[in-house]
Amino acid sequence: MAEYLAPGVYVEEIPSANKPIQGASTSTAGMVGMAERGPVNMPTLVTNRGEYARKFGGDLDPLIFTDGRDGLPYGAEGFFTNGGSRLYVVRIVGTNATESVLSMLARDTAIAAVPTLATGARQGDTQVVVDAAGGLTEAYANGLLLSDGTTSEMVAFDGAAFTSQVEIGGGLASLFPAASTVTVQDVTPLAAVLTANHAVGATVLTIDDVAGIAANDVLLIHGPLGEDDNSEFVTVATTDNGVVPQTITLVSGLTLAHGTDSILSTVADAAPAVATTLTAPAGGSGAAAYLTLASTAGIADGQLLMFANGPTTAYGTITRLVTVMTLAAQLANNYPAGAALTASLPVLDIHARWPGDWGNRLRVTAGSTPLVKTTIGAAAAAGATTITLATAFGLFAGSVISIGGTQTAEVAAVNTTTGLVTLAAGLTAAAAVGAAVVSGEFSLLVERTDSASGKVVESEFFERLSMASEHPRYALKVVGSWDTATDRPSDSGGSQTIRLTDNADATTRILPLVTGVPRNLAGGNDDVGTVNDTVYIGTFGNDPGARSGIQALENEPAINIVAVPGRTSLVVQKALVDHCEKMRYRFAAVDVPLGSNLEQARAHRQNFDSTRVAVYYPGLVIPDRFRQPGDRMAISSSGHMLGVYARTDNTRGVHKAPANEVIQGILGFETALTKGEQDILNPINLNCHRDFRSENRGLRVYGARVATSDPEWKYINVRRLLLFIEQSLDTGLQWAVFEPNDTPLWDQVKQSITAFLDTVWRSGALEGQTREEAFFVNIGYNVTMEQADIDNGRLIVEIGVAPVKPAEYVIVRISQKTREATS
Structure with a gap:
């Protein structure tokens, strides 16, 4: 059937017979x-x-x-x-081999207080002393982050881990064994004051009035106006209420000098009586002492305690009540007093991207980088599931917001035009107009330190990340994810050093993150052995x-x-x-x-x-x-x-x-x-x-x-030259596969190979003054192929090359000649 074309210009693409072969890489x-x-x-x-x-x-x-x-x-x-x-x-x-891992933490808001160390703790310690347990109990199974802002680690309790103690300022001069009696004392100020200066060792004190003082009373002598920097306890032997000045005689001499107008107070068992015993030896150091009591019922900060072991007695003022926590493992670092113990819950696992010890030198610090800072535009009652904001631009389904700094909520839907925000759950408290609203996006600073100097040699910073998978800044998409099914890192992700696993649930996703605490990944191992x-x-x-x-x-x-x-x-x-x-x-x-x-x-x-x-x-x-x-x-x-x-x-x-x-x-x-x-x-x-x-x-x-x-x-060089030629022909002739196996194809193949080998020859890789001396290319019917080859789909080319061999031995022949001799 004839094909009829309208008038015009028609361009036909005709395949080129020249199909050059590119040389393969050799290096x-x-x-x-x-x-x-x-x-x-x-x-x-x-x-x-x-x-x-x-x-x-x-x-x-x-x-x-x-x-x-x-x-x-x-x-x-x-x-x-x-x-x-x-x-x-x-x-x-x-x-x-294993990769290093670190759990990124959120603060467990069910534990309101954050205990701090009452005293410093050293590497290897299995106990820490905190100012108060802060609502923690021995049954708390989640992690505690111990941090001083620079150094940090996770700690856990060891069974029945809490022991109450009292801190005695100034310590006890004498050592009191376990079972010594401890009695709370009442201190009652007297109207009397010293009327003269008294030196160390004095046994007779002059005072302006001995009323209310009797033999065997214990008195506290301290500085004017209640200054306690020069105070001691003394026991009265006798009193003399004769003419002024009146005097009292002590059982033993003063250990400190006291001046005129020093104040006296009587010391006696508290009413009602509060008494207990020591359960461990204490005292004898003269420094601040921590004592474990059989019971702390009725014991409070500021009380005066009397310690008795037979005839030996001593007094000490409670500086504060503290709690001793026994840990499940030794501390890995040193910490000063004031380091915080934060009740924490894991929300993200941070994996070193690749296994090995190198990951233990990765340090990650979380920070707060909110996308939205706005206010409540209309008052909302407790239980409300919708709120109106001054602006809702930057909020997304899954965003977490803090309202008034006292409650958090998860966003279910947003109308950025009206500022109306639908919450996943009702408000726990009313929200007043103007209350601050801040979204909960966070940042991750990833630092790699040098193994020798500890200096930071590489860092990455990712900001405005979210824990919500629907959020456009979802942390696992921005940073990169760790596939728990295959236990491999994702290829996608912006970080060159870490990958993330999301462990948060509906409850932990809205908790405030622990921020500002640099923490190292751990557990990486090359398994060199x-x-x-x-x-x-x-x-x-x-x-x-x-x-x-x-x-x-x-x-x-x-x-x-x-x-x-x-x-x-x-x-x-x-x-x-x-x-x-x-x-x-x-x-x-x-x-x-x-x-x-x-x-x-x-x-x-x-x-x-x-x-x-x-x-x-x-x-x-x-x-x-x-x-x-x-x-x-x-x-x-x-x-x-x-x-x-x-x-x-x-x-x-x-x-x-x-x-x-x-x-x-x-x-x-x-x-x-x-x-x-x-x-x-x-x-x-x-x-x-x-x-x-x-x-x-x-x-x-x-x-x-x-x-x-x-x-x-x-x-x-000869071996590699032939490998180069073979590979170049292998890749450069792939176009010929499935082409009609006839003379036109053979001519094109010969032309392509000849052109390539000519380039190789001209580069100096082949011997010969002419192409014919350097190589040959044979192809054709009854030349390299029979009909059976063609019927079986085979195209056969015979190639011969003359590679240049190195001058491995340079031989110079020298002979003597006379002046008349010619070469």
């Missing part, structure tokens, strides 16, 4: 190992040392991360120092998310050079080589174990026979940053060598052998090799590091051989 590296922090078993791209430090942290202490577990940070640093720019890092951790060869090798899974260790490198196809810096176990190295064989286009650099001598290095090299691995010896020497200045340590060289590969690829091309190149960022080599040792190691394809500083040529890698017995693939 994208992959490394596996332990890091301070960062994603686990997830290839993560970093492009410079700073980005590595931000994502994965710094160096690992070799005394903790032993047996090569500290190698990855050094390898990554060496890669970037030597010219690398694209590195995929796979961090591994122990099988029982279980990181063995099996963890490095990892596990394979059909699901990419199930892969770990070396196997996780399969998740990133761009990688073409790989290493496991520091881990020189033969099992791990063979697994890395197997990975390269499986992935086809990858090449591995491995190390001889540190400390190996020449024979041990030779023996280790003989364990490999693969065209996708190069072995290097000896180790590198760098400064030991964890010990004293000037100390040195040995590290493996594979990470630095990947950097040399990348530098050579970028500056010269993959066809240039990565040898006779300076290794940057090191102090020397673990073993000083000479030409004699290299003559032994080079024939077995073990690549040597050589020190040429005496020749002004620095520290160099001086070998470029593959650890194989196949002579065709002797050199690293």
